[in-house]
Amino acid sequence: MNKYDVIIIGAGAAGMMAAITATQSSHSVLLLEKLPKIGAKLKATGGGRCNLTNTLSNEEFMAKFGREGRFMTPALNALDHKELQSFFKKIGVETHSPDGFRVFPIGHDAKSIIDGLQKEMQRLGVTVLCNQRVTALEHQASQITAVHTTLDRFEAKNVIIATGGMGYPVLGAEGDGYPLAESVGHKVTELYPAMMPLKTKEHWGANCRADTLAKVEMRVDMKKYKKLYALGDLIFTKNGIRGPVVLDFSREITPLLAKYDEVPITINMTKGMNEEQIRKHFKSEVQKNNAHTTLTLLESLLPTSVALELCNLAQADTKLTLKQLSGQVRDKLIRLLVATPLTVNGHDGFKMAMITRGGVSLKEIDPNSMKSKKVDSLYFCGEIMNLDGPCGGYNLQWSFASGYLAGQIL
DSSP, X not given: OOEEEEEEEOOSHHHHHHHHHHHHTTOOEEEEOSSSSSOHHHHHGGGGTOOOEEOOOHHHHHHTTGGGGGGGHHHHHHSOHHXXXXXXHHTTOOEEOTTSSEEEETTOOHHHHHHHHHHHHHHHTOEEEOSOOEEEEEEXXXXXXXXXXXXXXXXXEEEEEOOOOSSOGGGTOSOTHHHHHHHTTOOBOOOEEESOOEEEXXXXXXXXXXXXXXXXXXXXXXXXXXXXXXXXXEEEOSSEEESHHHHHHHHHHHHHHHHOSOEEEEEEOSTTOOHHHHHHHHHHHHHHOTTOOHHHHHHTTSOHHHHHHHHHHHTOOTTSOTXXXXXXXXXXXXXXXXXXXXXEEEOOGGGGOSEEEOOBOGGGEETTTTEESSSTTEXXXXXXXXXXXXXXXXXXXXXXXXXXXXXXXX
């Protein structure tokens, strides 16, 4: 059989959900995947634990995506986090939220999610063909008529592109969908790697690799971008920084690095304390023990490795008490505690990126159906669109919700 009501390109989270939804609407559905197996990127999500979604309200959820977040309103109204959990329960996959925010399958194993989706597709009669790389869309005027792969040609009344972005190319994310979209007149915005470690000009962090710093505040130190901010755990690496706060903030940094060679940032590693609060804290510690050295005072706020590096940056003698330091050195040290400067000067590109920033322009897609405004029978879902969120189940929820909506083809 080479003729279908719906052909879906890409068997990731969005594509599989679209296939299930479309088949439930009595459509004959073909799901094409270029890799030997379905769900390769989904299997690696969250280190294999698969953080499916989170418990935020739809309003709070959309706000995390920035200006374009409102585009998700119809999709989330159709399938929010509660409905997504209910869907998985119906197909035999129990989920829970151990921290009250992030939602995982009970066994914290992404394979259970893929197995559940695969069994549901089999039950519904979705035709799944792997090792089928789509090379072209055949169309007449504003109507898709067929899909060409490296091995075959399949006729279709409707096509859903769910190929994802360019993050994790080893798992098949090579941006195949972008040229397909462009071939039928869609605009693709600039593409940037996102959710990834960053490299820094400074190398002192390499001496702090053993420690994870909680609730670190990170800001861009450029007048035009002062509002850019992230909060989360930070880990220093041999040549830069990583951790949840960096993964989130890299979405803002990588487009800036495309404009500027370097992006200055500041980090507050004292859980947001300001100068006055730090001075009060130090005063309180000294009252308990006036023999506190500068280093032991800093150790009351930071791991030893980080405390030592900040003392080096301020040229503060670690053996002296805070009172014995010159006022200039003391002030510099406190300023460093409030806003430690770093200079981001690079990254490893898409090979280390979990997601892509940019994609098919949302202006050309109807948010109520995920249908193209340019081609009558074409739909989009998931990461291929110009919409991305931070860590914490945001991007997977969006993939499932947009796939669910795209699959509801009339």
